[in-house]
Amino acid sequence: MTDQTVPPLKLDTSGEPIAPPIAAIFLVNFDHRKGYTLTWHRSVDGVQVEGVVECKSLPSGLHNVGEDLVYFIHDEYAGLSAFVNRPDEQSDRAVRMLAIGVLVPLEHGRMGRSWRHAETLKELARAQLESLGNTTALEEYWEKYRLKPEEQPSQVSQDPADDDTSERRNGYTKARAMSSATTFISSHHSLTPHHPALTLIDSIKLFGPLLFPLYRAALLRKRILIVTDAPVEFACNLVYNLSILSSISYSTLPLIPKANSSDAKLRPLFTVGVMDIGQLEQERGTGASQGFVACTTDDVLASKPDLYDVLVLMPKSEADHAATKVFPRIVLSSPELTKAFPKIGIRATQRDCRRFSHLLQGLRHLERDEVAASDEETSSVLSDSSSYTLDKELVEPSSWSRVAYTSLVWWASAGDRRAGFAENEENESETDRALLLGEDGESQIREVAVVALFHRITAAIFQTIADATARTDDSGQSDERYHDDSDDNEVANTVADSRPEETQALVAVKDEQEVAISHEDMVEMGLDSWSVSDRKFVEEMVHLWWGRRSVVRSEVIECCGLRLGF
Template sequence: MSNPLEPDYSPPKIAACFLVNFDTSVGYKFVWSKVNEGLDLTGLEYKCLPSGLHEKDSDTILISHKAGNRIYYGLCKFFQNLGDFGSNEQVDRSNVKMYAVGILCEPLTPSASMKSDSSWKPNEFVHNGWEYLEDLDATLRKFVAQREFQNFELFEELYSRLIAGGSTRSTKKIENHLLKKLPVFLQTLGPLTFCLYKQALLRKRILFFQQNHSKVTNFDLGAFTYLLSLISIVPKGIEIVKNEQFAEDESDESNLYSRPIYSIGLNDLGGTLAGSASTIGCTNDSILMYQRNIFDYAVFIPCEEFDEPFVVGAKTLTNNHGHTPSSSDGELKSTLKDYYKFKLVYKDYFNRHKCGNNSTSQDDASSIKTKSSTFSSRFGTQFIKYTNPKVFGEYELESEPSWWLESATAPISWREYIWSAFSWFASAGTVTETVIENSNIGYSNGKRTGDSQDNSILALDSSNSEENVKKNFIELVELVGNFHKLTKKWFYLINEVVIEELDLDIDGNGVHQALVNRSKISIELTYQDIIDMELDPYSHEDLDFVKEFVTLYWGSVVENVEIGLGLSSICC
């Protein structure tokens, strides 16, 4: 990831700057703009003022816009003069001035002369002008305060500053980087983070829904789409066995990432971005939940109607048109292993941040499992070993929301109950206790440590010193690296299984040469393989994930995936 704190970091170039107004009599309208030649802004005005903004004094909206064959990223700063009216006064909306000033940035187009990290997709997705937010906000507020709504001199001056790059200064502005929203992302989604991470790795289309009176801002919601894309990207250096005679276009890297398209609305239904493959978006338009073919999973963010997030499949929503969705409709939940991986990540970040520990490595050194994790069995020991999940409650964080386990996590399956009972008989009644190795999840010398009672335990250091800003940013990069480490592990494990099955002499003729004229194969993964992947061998969702994961990335070599669970399969 390119570091915006580095001295040679350059903010993006501006492709367009514009001012949008919403008036109850004429609707949405561009009232001023400066646009590069050939760039058409048609339809963008609706994205700048999404549904529900009338409830807020100000907000930030992240946007994407496709013009020709190029995708532009940008953002808008919204403000309305509700402060001019008394809190108890009945507001006539025709007297309210609603404006959004926005920018689109020139797409990041890496060249041979640029740093290699400039070609990394997440850098393209965050190339949206977050560096200019404070200037946009200050200019818009001044414009509304002056009440000279036909005088756009302030925006002419703004545009001159933006194209000169003169509005970026100080480390304070790093607070506007989307990575800084990662703590809010984890707090809002809880263990569902891992569910969505896995579905994004399968390149499912995911759409975040924000209802009225949402508990997160539009800026937060837009950042969520970027963060989910970021944690689910396939890291560099991953090797995948491919058979060229069955492989699709070698230059096609679409499976390696999900593209955030940020805010979308009804006006986007006729476009090419909404509903396209491997996309992650967000919307304030509830009607979109009943539209077919624009998402595979809908993520509902906590709002006035429901206090907890939940995830629903597209089929469930479209088959229940007119029915208000609720968490009872949710068909995607975390497994107990997801739940504990999430708690480890959550608590580990808090402990390091609280203690000021800032050790990191350039290659995602921290694992989801443990900083010193090593491979065993075929490739590794699992972080959590258990046969009796009921004792998991002993390890709860004191500040842990109850919905993490009660609503976001699937209960133990009958398969696991029966298999646990079978194991108990097979071991002559010996009870194996839950063991959590090196977890540091709220324990010190066998006793629970004093956890913060603040539900915002992931809040960043409030100090704005340059040292703390850099430290916090690096901690967040390391946190993302945890997910990338797990992704690397999955790719490494499956790739080795495929190579073993093919019985290839890699040192001799090479993988590609050895695959010439070979048909696709079937592979069988064992119970231990699933454990080594830190997934739940008793979860149908995890087993389906593994099968789809293999066929998506090794489809040119593997035709069929079987998962042999031994005696546990008797209990399906």
């Protein structure tokens, strides 16, 4: 693995969390005639609440659950609402439903650390059900946490090394590469209540090896839409975590030509619905900054493939009781999705499956230093991982070229070369373990280790492509030095006689050399050179981040004096 200098990445978990100031607080009640209505709110000047939070904080399907936490984005603020639903025989519809929420400035990261208000908001909502007309507690909460004039987002003092005061898009500063949730902590600390990363391990077990192709889609800054049933808290946490996992560190950004700090992260929009279709339509475009990740309970958005590039269909709630494990389905946007969804979506590669198995083994090692999961649960997960390669709907089968290659190597070496493949897989295991635990094997909480793993993978991918690009350019310059003089003079005369626009075109063609990615490069990036999808991923990465064309070179062996490539 290429030597990487990557700073420690650890989740923000102070012992006594300080809730951030709020720009608004609101109460939404369910009225059986009018639906959800804003019955009370307080806000600082310039913050629109009415006509916004009723829809954003209460997505479709919430009436089917008892409680939920809903995250959303509104202008320069992260919104969080706590929803409660209780039976009430005295009510017209035999139920009482309401939500209490806040808006928090996004100066504090992807979610404004709004989860630090979550538990209190849930308590306020439960108490409000018992006394619908009494808003005294809400008034007191507003007075305690209201945003002071000197703390307004436009006036908040920013660290020039961390933020840029450039124009915002959808409430996010351009320059913040990492959420405040990736700052340093000690290994003995635990995550604060309702921190989104608390569900990260559950997401890993839910997606299995599919987590890696989803992460690669995020690296390509695709528009990712997650379709889920209520409750939505888990999906909102997944939005946050996917944005964190696919972030690019400041130390890696200089490797990318013309990259800026706004490209460092995939923008999380959290919960979106029918009312946000107009905004999602405006997100269409090219470039790294056009990507986003969001979740929705409105199935109608899934039938509009122009709104997204990648669709993630979460398992239905009844899948928890299915005889066999049900995985999320990941499909690419296409016009056919307006009629039906494919039964088989994007699949993990064979390398993804091995890396996932190594990840589970590493997490099991880390669990020994924490409140460990039961041996039965861990053994079950590890057993499942070993059977993933047999699931043709989950993992790509071995390509014919790989089968032919391994068969030819075995035949040419009279059966002695099989040990070489076992050794390669053992090296993969050691590499993956080092990426998860760090070179010194320092103990840390599992969620922190997973974030560090993906950030190190990201650094390795960008570093390897940058090296391949430089190698290609150096090779091209070397070839030019050995051209015949007459050829050089002819080219020089042609350029001199050309019009300016023709000269620019010739220079562009000359500079647009195809970047060659070798089999060794693919191994260095932890990718599967035999997989068509991984090859396409690399080609898209080079095109998106470097603006270049590329080609992945096949593995080559010599047999009976012949060089054979696959």
